[in-house]
Amino acid sequence: MNEPAFNRYGVLAIYRFEMARGLRTIWQSLVTPVITTSLYFIVFGSAIGSRMTHVGGVSYGAFIVPGLILLSIFQQSIFNGAFGIYMPRFIGTIYELLSAPISPPEIVLAYVGAAATKSIVLGLVILATASLFVPLHVLHPFWMIAFLVLTSVTFSLVGFILGIWSKSFEQMQFIPMLIVTPLTFLGGSFYSIDMLPPTWRTVAYFNPVVYLISGFRWSFYGKADVGLEVSLGATLVLFFACLAIVSWMFKTGYRLKS
Amino acid sequence: MFRVTQSDLADPVTSSLSRTGESPRANEPVLANPAPPIVTIRSLTKTYASGLQALKSINLDIRKGEIFALLGPNGAGKTTLISIICGIVTPTAGQLMADGHDILRDYRAARIKIGLVPQELTTDRFETVWQTVTFSRGLFARAPDPAFVERVLRDLSLWDKRKSSLQTLSGGMKRRVMIAKALSHEPNILFLDEPTAGVDVELRRDMWALVRRLRESGVTIILTTHYIDEAEEMADRIGVINKGELILVEEKTTLMKKLGSKRLTLVLQEPMKTIPDALAEWNLKLQSGGNELAYSFDINAEHTGVPSLLRRLTDLGIGFRDLATSQSSLEDIFVSLVSERGGRP
Numbered sequence A: 001m002n003e004p005a006f007n008r009y010g011v012l013a014i015y016r017f018e019m020a021r022g023l024r025t026i027w028q029s030l031v032t033p034v035i036t037t038s039l040y041f042i043v044f045g046s047a048i049g050s051r052m053t054h055v056g057g058v059s060y061g062a063f064i065v066p067g068l069i070l071l072s073i074f075q076q077s078i079f080n081g082a083f084g085i086y087m088p089r090f091i092g093t094i095y096e097l098l099s100a101p102i103s104p105p106e107i108v109l110a111y112v113g114a115a116a117t118k119s120i121v122l123g124l125v126i127l128a129t130a131s132l133f134v135p136l137h138v139l140h141p142f143w144m145i146a147f148l149v150l151t152s153v154t155f156s157l158v159g160f161i162l163g164i165w166s167k168s169f170e171q172m173q174f175i176p177m178l179i180v181t182p183l184t185f186l187g188g189s190f191y192s193i194d195m196l197p198p199t200w201r202t203v204a205y206f207n208p209v210v211y212l213i214s215g216f217r218w219s220f221y222g223k224a225d226v227g228l229e230v231s232l233g234a235t236l237v238l239f240f241a242c243l244a245i246v247s248w249m250f251k252t253g254y255r256l257k258s
Numbered sequence B: 001m002f003r004v005t006q007s008d009l010a011d012p013v014t015s016s017l018s019r020t021g022e023s024p025r026a027n028e029p030v031l032a033n034p035a036p037p038i039v040t041i042r043s044l045t046k047t048y049a050s051g052l053q054a055l056k057s058i059n060l061d062i063r064k065g066e067i068f069a070l071l072g073p074n075g076a077g078k079t080t081l082i083s084i085i086c087g088i089v090t091p092t093a094g095q096l097m098a099d100g101h102d103i104l105r106d107y108r109a110a111r112i113k114i115g116l117v118p119q120e121l122t123t124d125r126f127e128t129v130w131q132t133v134t135f136s137r138g139l140f141a142r143a144p145d146p147a148f149v150e151r152v153l154r155d156l157s158l159w160d161k162r163k164s165s166l167q168t169l170s171g172g173m174k175r176r177v178m179i180a181k182a183l184s185h186e187p188n189i190l191f192l193d194e195p196t197a198g199v200d201v202e203l204r205r206d207m208w209a210l211v212r213r214l215r216e217s218g219v220t221i222i223l224t225t226h227y228i229d230e231a232e233e234m235a236d237r238i239g240v241i242n243k244g245e246l247i248l249v250e251e252k253t254t255l256m257k258k259l260g261s262k263r264l265t266l267v268l269q270e271p272m273k274t275i276p277d278a279l280a281e282w283n284l285k286l287q288s289g290g291n292e293l294a295y296s297f298d299i300n301a302e303h304t305g306v307p308s309l310l311r312r313l314t315d316l317g318i319g320f321r322d323l324a325t326s327q328s329s330l331e332d333i334f335v336s337l338v339s340e341r342g343g344r345p
Helices: A008-024 A026-051 A065-091 A094-099 A104-133 A141-165 A169-185 A198-204 A208-221 A228-252 B006-010 B078-086 B107-111 B129-139 B146-155 B171-183 B201-216 B228-234 B252-259 B277-282 B306-315 B330-340
Strands: B037-047 B053-063 B067-071 B093-098 B114-117 B189-193 B220-225 B237-242 B245-251 B261-268 B284-287 B292-298 B320-327
Touching: A008 A026, A008 A065, A008 A104, A008 B129, A026 A065, A026 A104, A065 A094, A065 A104, A065 A141, A065 A169, A065 A208, A094 B078, A094 B114, A094 B129, A104 A141, A104 A228, A141 A169, A141 A208, A141 A228, A169 A208, A208 A228, B037 B078, B037 B220, B053 B078, B053 B220, B053 B237, B053 B245, B067 B078, B067 B201, B067 B228, B078 B093, B078 B114, B078 B189, B078 B220, B093 B107, B114 B171, B129 B146, B129 B171, B146 B171, B171 B189, B171 B201, B201 B220, B201 B228, B220 B228, B237 B252, B237 B330, B245 B252, B245 B330, B261 B306, B277 B306, B292 B306
Parallel strands: B067 B220, B067 B237, B114 B189, B189 B220
Antiparallel strands: B037 B053, B037 B093, B237 B245, B261 B292, B261 B320, B284 B292
């Protein structure tokens, strides 16, 4: 039998495996983020938000929705992307992946595709949950979906890189907890960058998450801290940087092959 | 435990593992008509980042349809060699072809022909037997074929366990699952890395029977082992590897003939305290408290010295009640080979 140019059965096998793992851990991957997000709405949206003025003409409860969605997407994309490739390394089943007639782009497509799918579903579920708390209107649905997909894929790639880099579970949790979450909180999830003092505003522009949240929020309300092109460009730069790192990892066999 | 009988061999389930157009190679005299190589290894070296030179310019041809045993002590380079052919470890230099395909340049075509059963029982805990075998088939670019997966599972006596999660299976069952995974994409080259390491005697025999059946279905089998009896029992040819060097590759029977020696043991009628000077030329040894006289001789020598020894014993009036000869085992040969090179078997 001739080998196929594209191993679609291999990609599907990994994708289904990862999606099945997501279903097995649905409490962790879907229900927990929804509950956490609901708590954010209760605390920030209702308790604190009721005492705050509108932000750029949008009620505070509605204003934080895009940031809250992205916060969960960042965390879950990284976790799912990392866990998917780290587990075979950890338990030893990576031998099968490395010995299979499947190319590095196909492996990335399968693992990152599955992680991103789960994140997109999660994002839409959180959006639906949010609509129970605050009146929502998405001004640019196409861009909202585009940012949702691009952010999910990019951060799943970040997770995939993390999963290959990590030597332990501790290392795998280190990056999301100590780097991504602070960047997200400081990146305008709960406030507009304009609300910061000038110095901190300048510092904030070095935070790549600012651009992601700004672009995503623009798709909802048509208002942003930075321009759409800048947001899109920053997201794409991050995406291609991740692709380059993954490509280097497979080319050199970094922590995959000896 | 699964048992293999003659009726199993005739079972359509078993024969279903054969690919169309490939004739069974059972009992085919390998020496008389050597098959073309299906795996070709040329000047293969591997030096790990730590500086350890695991393989030193290995050259080897594996013939189509044979069972090749790679024998060597722990750390000899057996697993490294297998891992390179299967794509898990990157070679430092050299060329490898699997079924006519370069394993690096044409890795898709090469890997689709190869199945690997690793030494470690590495399985996902929560997958069922059916899921994990189906996963492997897809991963190796084969279209879904539930009927084939069913045949593999039935052949390995795993059908009843198809819905069981892997964490509930015994070690022996898990090893069979590993084999089922390796066979799921219908490979024609199968690598078995220490297939019977840590398994009980009964399962070991079952594994041997299974390997023979696979060979009969046309699969070329390369197994690594440090159990000499395993190589002796199963292999057509044997390669001995030590400290990254392939010391020897030989037909098993030729190897035993070439390097083997026989031992003649005479049970004496009267115990002997010392060996008489008149028997000095035969290099005899007394054993069992002087009740037995042992003589080692080269079976290929023009004069083995056995008839003359027996005549001299009669002349000296030394009687014996019984005599027996035994062939040296592969283990003896292996120990002597590795010791000669300063290695530790």
